[in-house]
Amino acid sequence: MAGESCRSVSVRVAPGKMGGHRKRVLEPHRAFILERIAQTSHLTLHRLKDELAAHGVIVSHNAIWMFMRREGLRFKKNAVRP
Numbered sequence: 001m002a003g004e005s006c007r008s009v010s011v012r013v014a015p016g017k018m019g020g021h022r023k024r025v026l027e028p029h030r031a032f033i034l035e036r037i038a039q040t041s042h043l044t045l046h047r048l049k050d051e052l053a054a055h056g057v058i059v060s061h062n063a064i065w066m067f068m069r070r071e072g073l074r075f076k077k078n079a080v081r082p
Contacts, residue, residue, distance in 0.1 A: 025059055026052075026067040033064075037073065 026033065029052065036051060037043055045064050052059060068074065 025057070025063055029057055033067065
């Protein structure tokens with residue numbers, strides 16, 4: 001019977017995995033980013049984001065900022081930067 005076949009199929013509904021650590025998206029591009037910063041001392045985060053996008057890496061401004069913090073790099077708003 002048609003009604004009995006629906007009852008015999010069991011469907012498990014379990015929650016998906018939550019939390020955990022996310023893979024760092026910019027880590028494979030570390031050499032490129034550090035090279036660009038060394039070449040251009042006045043490079044902004046937004047400009048770096050645009051250059052990464054031109055290479056097919058779409059990331060947020062915050063992802064670049066967090067990468068810079070992990071690397072110990074900072075951008076200061078001053079007129080003279082070494």
